Amino acid sequence: MGSLLRVLLFSGAFLIGSFLLIQGTALAANGETAVEIQNVKIGIxxxxHVGRWAPIExxxxxxxxxxxxxxxxxxVADPDGHGVISRLKEFKSGGTVHVQGLFRSGKLYAPVTIEILDGEKIIAELAIRVDRNDEVRCLKQNAHLWLLDGEQPAFQAAAANMKEIQSGSIHAAPFGEYAAGIFDPRALEPVNLIVLNGDSTLSESSSLAIRDWVYRGGRLVICIGEDGEELRTSPISSWLPVLPQDEIQIRNLSGFNQWVPGSNPMRMLDTVPCAVFSLDEGQTLxxxxxxxxxxxxxxxxGSVTMLGVRLDQRPFDNWSSRAEMAMVLADFEPSWTASATTKTSGMNAGLSxxxxxxxxxxLIQALDHYDVIKRPSYxxxxxxxxxxxxxxxxLDYLIVHRIIKRPQLTWITLPVWLGCVTLWSYNSAFLINNTEQQARQIEVLDVDLTTKTARGRSWMNFYSTLTRRYKIEADVKTDSTLFEDPQAAExxxxxxxxxxxxxxxSSYxxxxxxGGLExxxxxYHLSSDDREIExxxxxxxxxxxxxTxxxxxxxxxxFAQTRLHDPGSGRLTGSFTYHGSEExxxxxxxxxxxxxxxxxxGGESHQPLRPGDxxxxxxxxxxxxxxxxxGLTHSSIFHSDNRKQQTSLVNRELYNSLSRDPFPILRTLSFHEMTGGQSYTKLTNDSLDSLDLSDSLKLHRAVLFGRLKTPVTKFALNDDELTYEQQESVIRIIMPVEFELADLSAPPDPTLLKVN
Known part of the structure; x- marks a missing residue:
């Protein structure tokens, strides 16, 4: 009995001591690294949007x-369920530190997790759920996010109307909360449209961030009214392509009715202050x-739309067609008044x-296709x-029961059959898949002669012969013949x-x-300098x-010297000289x-465009x-009984969405809306919409489109150069065109409708 009591006392003392030791260690650790994550703001x-960079604070x-x-x-999670870790700028402990950064989620419902590290040890962690959180919502890429400054009844009504048709298609967020805190142009990537007023308050850094966002394909709308002078003194005026010329009082608002199809007339006894612009400074709406x-x-x-009136003032604030006007300003057709078009039908696209x-x-399918690897079909x-x-x-039954007549041998024949099949399958897979490491690359290079900017977007895919981790590094070939200037090379x-x-x-x-993070x-990790997957x-x-x-x-x-001119007929005249050093x-x-x-x-393809041409x-x-x-073609059929009668036929090639040839994909992608959009290709263009230059062609910009021999972007795999099976690169030089108003009293241009 005494020995049992000693055992119980010893066990109790051991448990109490262990508990106190663990608590003491935890308290000491907390005393050294007590960290808490507070005031989290995600997105706008x-x-x-899933798949796009978004801000986090x-x-x-x-x-x-x-x-x-x-x-x-x-x-966060990538589309395959792998964790993707982006490390932000480190700081010293003590007090309160405000952290800003960017993240990119690859799953619609995957959580966003914030982690604080001391060395390699996680000392604080906060996971924000997206699937069951009304305050944080991850949108599909076909959903639109509008950033509105102040009260914008027209755009708010348009967003509400679209939500009645399809929930989650357009969301409106207040601009004022982010006006002073836009820390990076990429923080605006979730935004599809920004609407400002002439007197909107902007800092210099916010103005530059909006400028870079517009340069990369964003749409900016500014409503001016009587605030033209405030706009001219705002930091944003330094880069706007057009500014108001004067301010007048107007009573006749029929010009807006003609612009908005099917709109109801506006009646007003008083005048409305309106800023006016020069007719030759852009596309007059x-x-x-x-x-x-x-x-x-x-x-x-991108584009900048200047509206001479304020939409938050009479009579536009309560105009019955204000929502339709907002949709036109956003370059949409109001789908509640007309059948879905190429720009709105993508929101309702079904499975293909x-x-x-x-x-x-x-594009991914084209990248992930290797001719040297001929795998069997399903x-x-x-x-x-x-x-x-x-x-x-x-067969096994016939052999062991009918021929050998010893059924118990099936315990031997079955493993033999399975072993032979396994060996044959392994050898076949080895012969099919055992090839040298291959890679494919597709690139779009844009050169804007007006903004003096070259922008590259490149995708690379490689085939791995081993199970391992790879460091992928992207860089620009500064020694490329496209950049002969030593300053550009450096x-x-x-x-x-x-x-x-x-x-x-929605497929595999x-x-x-x-699903979310698996x-x-x-x-794996993304580098802090944005160049590597580590x-x-x-x-x-x-x-x-x-x-990248x-x-x-x-x-x-x-790249080019241009002397291009539009006399007002919509046809291009003048000339340009190509100065790139690759044909x-x-x-x-x-x-x-x-x-x-x-x-x-007749029938011959034209020669390459060579440097100096x-x-x-x-x-x-x-x-x-x-x-x-x-591939539109016209043909005529003459009737046998009357050669003067003929029937004209118009044929159009069907777009092949299964094609693996990158060049026609990039050519169609570059002018997707000009082809008819989704009605022609049967494909949406949500991820790569910023690469569509169709709108630029309407805004006094000409585009020289052609194929380069090699991409400008180079990738390295574990610090080694890649062996490419195919590289496809197109260049798009965006050239300004001088525009002249057409003389309505002059006779029509005889070449206006001439196609030769």
């Missing part, structure tokens, strides 16, 4: 007694007695029978599986981010399928991929509704751009 007003409150270096990091009341101008690959519903997916696999069933079933390109490639689908490996899959895990006989985007200031004269093949010039290329003998439009052939892109 809680909204962000939070406070780190530390009461540590020692001087420690803490590193915040954001953990609404006018009155020789004054432009609304005008849209190109700015980089090919498994490809977006251009981005087709039908071949099904056929061999059927043969295996016949062997281990009827300049560092601004990398916007190097990361995984999105797939906007798509961003829209259910703990059994290895995580440790991408790839399995044997499979592929890995990466995409960069910007670089260039000398426009190194362009498959090239043409697009402007308005037409494509221009050199004259050739002068292209004069007066000697050029022209064709309808839509006809060139869609």
């Amino acid at each position: 007003d809680g909204y962000f 939070f406070d780190v409150v530390s009461t540590a007694t020692t001087d420690q270096t803490l590193t915040p990091q954001i953990r 609404a006018s009155d007695f020789g004054n432009a009341l609304a005008i849209r101008s190109a700015c980089g690959t 029978p090919t498994g490809i519903s977006d251009f981005q997916t087709q 039908w071949v696999v099904i056929a061999w599986s059927s043969v295996l069933i016949l062997i281990i079933g009827p 300049a560092q390109a601004d990398f916007l981010k190097t990361s995984w490639i999105e797939r906007p689908e 490996r798509g961003m829209y399928r259910t 703990s059994r899959k290895a995580a 440790d991408l895990p790839v399995r044997v006989w499979s592929t890995g991929s990466a995409g 985007e960069w910007e670089l200031e260039v000398d426009p004269s190194r 362009l093949t498959g090239w043409f010039v697009a402007y308005g509704n037409f494509a221009y290329f050199p004259r050739t003998e 002068l292209f004069e439009l007066k000697h050029a052939r022209s064709n309808m751009l839509k006809g060139l892109l869609t």
